[in-house]
Amino acid sequence: MDVEEALAIVGAALKPDSLHKLHEILFRQAWEGKSYEEIANCFSYDVGHVKNVGSQLWKKLSCALGKRVTKANFRCVLYRYGEMQYLQQQLTVQQESDKTLIKPNFCPNQDWEELIDVSYFYGRTTELATLEQWITKENCRLITLLGMGGIGKTALSVKLAQQLQGEFEYIIWHSLRYALPVEEKLRKIWQFLFNNQYIARDVNEEITDLISFFQEHRCLLILDHIESIFQGGELVGKYGQGYEAYGELFNRMGEALSKSCLVLTSREKPREVSLLEGKILPVRCLQLSGLQLGEISHLFKAKGTFSALASDWEIMEKYYAGNPLILKMLATQIEELFDGNVSDFIFLLERGKVTFENIYELLEGQVNRCSDWEREVLYWLAVNRRSVTLLELQEDIFSWETQQKLPVILMSLERRSLIFKTPFGFTLIPFIRDYIVNLIVKVITQEIKDNQKKLIYLIRLFQPQASAEIKAEQISLILEPIVANLLREFHSFKQLKLHLENLRSEMRSHISKLLGYGVINIIYLKKVAVLSNSKIQLVANTPYRKPIADDISYYSH
Ligand SMILES: Nc1ncnc2c1ncn2[C@@H]1O[C@H](COP(=O)(O)OP(=O)(O)O)[C@@H](O)[C@H]1O
Numbered sequence: 312m313d314v315e316e317a318l319a320i321v322g323a324a325l326k327p328d329s330l331h332k333l334h335e336i337l338f339r340q341a342w343e344g345k346s347y348e349e350i351a352n353c354f355s356y357d358v359g360h361v362k363n364v365g366s367q368l369w370k371k372l373s374c375a376l377g378k379r380v381t382k383a384n385f386r387c388v389l390y391r392y393g394e395m396q397y398l399q400q401q402l403t404v405q406q407e408s409d410k411t412l413i414k415p416n417f418c419p420n421q422d423w424e425e426l427i428d429v430s431y432f433y434g435r436t437t438e439l440a441t442l443e444q445w446i447t448k449e450n451c452r453l454i455t456l457l458g459m460g461g462i463g464k465t466a467l468s469v470k471l472a473q474q475l476q477g478e479f480e481y482i483i484w485h486s487l488r489y490a491l492p493v494e495e496k497l498r499k500i501w502q503f504l505f506n507n508q509y510i511a512r513d514v515n516e517e518i519t520d521l522i523s524f525f526q527e528h529r530c531l532l533i534l535d536h537i538e539s540i541f542q543g544g545e546l547v548g549k550y551g552q553g554y555e556a557y558g559e560l561f562n563r564m565g566e567a568l569s570k571s572c573l574v575l576t577s578r579e580k581p582r583e584v585s586l587l588e589g590k591i592l593p594v595r596c597l598q599l600s601g602l603q604l605g606e607i608s609h610l611f612k613a614k615g616t617f618s619a620l621a622s623d624w625e626i627m628e629k630y631y632a633g634n635p636l637i638l639k640m641l642a643t644q645i646e647e648l649f650d651g652n653v654s655d656f657i658f659l660l661e662r663g664k665v666t667f668e669n670i671y672e673l674l675e676g677q678v679n680r681c682s683d684w685e686r687e688v689l690y691w692l693a694v695n696r697r698s699v700t701l702l703e704l705q706e707d708i709f710s711w712e713t714q715q716k717l718p719v720i721l722m723s724l725e726r727r728s729l730i731f732k733t734p735f736g737f738t739l740i741p742f743i744r745d746y747i748v749n750l751i752v753k754v755i756t757q758e759i760k761d762n763q764k765k766l767i768y769l770i771r772l773f774q775p776q777a778s779a780e781i782k783a784e785q786i787s788l789i790l791e792p793i794v795a796n797l798l799r800e801f802h803s804f805k806q807l808k809l810h811l812e813n814l815r816s817e818m819r820s821h822i823s824k825l826l827g828y829g830v831i832n833i834i835y836l837k838k839v840a841v842l843s844n845s846k847i848q849l850v851a852n853t854p855y856r857k858p859i860a861d862d863i864s865y866y867s868h
């Protein structure tokens with residue numbers, strides 16, 4: 312803020328014509344940090360008079376701004392006041408645009424279990440229009456908003472409920488974050504619908520009654536976060552013990568004719584939904600993708616001041632798939648660690664030199680919920696670093712059981728929004744891929760250190776047939792970090808080499824294990840260890856890595 316902007320604020324805050332010439336002179340000089348004596352000397356006034364005028368001015372400003380203003384704090388007060396005004400303006404613009412969305416036909420009875428702030432909400436106009444069309448024009452009765460954690464399902468569901476207020480008699484927004492058993496959830500819903508008059512009865516009866524109520528009254532029931540009621544460690548969509556009745560509720564909502572609509576938000580698609588959904592059927596799914604380029608920079612601007620090239624935003628959008636939660640976490644970290652310079656962050660990101668634990672924690676939760684088969688396939692997709700077809704994967708995968716189940720596993724991973732399909736096959740979103748690669752590095756290091764071999768047999772850490780670029784990445788992002796970790800553990804190259812040689816002989820002596828990738832992986836790792844020890848600079852540059860990749864490929868044939 313400069314003195315002209317500050318004067319504009321003062322002018323707008325005070326009554327018209329209450330700022331006299333001497334007030335303005337004094338204000339400008341005080342802004343420069345001049346003392347009353349200096350001002351008086353400079354403009355040939357009496358010091359006492361200048362002080363009186365100053366005290367008048369600060370008093371007027373104190374009254375106008377509702378805060379004690381003095382010569383010592385007036386700059387600070389005006390900065391804050393200016394900032395508050397700016398935020399207020401933004402909010403008013405947002406509220407005005409919200410008002411145009413809400414149709415005041417009804418004032419529905421509303422039950423908001425949590426109040427989620429969506430005043431800073433960007434984009435999603437197409438999604439909101441599609442959902443409104445499905446609900447109001449096509450009478451869909453069961454809709455699932457699907458997407459990975461942080462993609463914006465909850466925020467969108469709240470926005471949707473706000474937008475549809477004029478359409479429903481009742482709006483109920485509840486969360487299943489804490490996995491409330493169905494009996495308790497139904498009790499809460501009944502208590503709201505019947506003003507706390509609730510008679511406990513059999514769950515099936517309660518569901519039947521609820522559906523009858525929904526047939527008579529137009530209700531929008533939103534259940535957020537329903538992945539909490541699914542079992543972890545299983546293929547997607549299996550209900551946890553005691554939660555099966557939710558499946559019954561979803562199924563009957565999907566099948567029964569109704570004036571009402573049940574909207575679910577989930578990271579995983581419920582089985583009933585898979586069975587009942589269809590493009591022109593009243594049961595639908597909306598798979599959420601991330602925010603778009605312009606919206607991402609808005610998200611950042613709401614957090615602070617950032618400098619970035621247009622290409623930086625594009626990289627961010629692709630790498631993080633426009634995930635608003637992750638982008639918000641990043642904005643905070645880029646502001647703190649890089650003084651808001653997005654290009655500096657991208658520079659490190661592209662070289663695999665920056666990871667943020669809180670982002671990885673978010674992914675950890677989602678990957679941990681997967682079954683062992685799914686994790687094995689995630690590892691393969693991460694090592695491949697490109698889209699691969701089901702057949703290509705089937706050829707690579709060592710475990711017979713995983714090979715057999717592969718179509719179901721891929722479908723399950725897709726329903727968890729962890730992988731997606733391209734015209735060339737299945738692949739991972741880049742930041743998830745890098746997380747899985749880090750996981751592979753950690754697990755394999757630990758396995759070699761503890762001589763507990765499992766993953767090292769299951770996946771191939773280096774693919775001699777891959778393109779030069781992918782091979783270079785497999786070396787720099789998988790093999791080298793494992794070797795570097797191991798060198799720290801074993802203290803000397805000699806000891807590490809000996810350990811790897813012992814491991815290899817041991818693996819060779821187990822006939823059955825020879826079929827896995829254990830031996831070949833140890834050969835790759837030993838080769839990389841030898842090359843790093845021979846002081847060949849393994850720089851992060853593809854052309855330099857090419858001879859190394861060729862060398863390893865040759866060595867391993
Ligand atoms: N369209 C959007 N504009 C701005 N912020 C958003 C938007 N969608 C989501 N967010 C923010 O991103 C974060 C994650 O969103 P949330 O709806 O909780 O994701 P999910 O439910 O998919 O895990 C929240 O802080 C939310 O406010």
Ligand SMILES: [Mg+2]
Nearest residue numbers: 464465535536
């Ligand atoms: Mg959510």
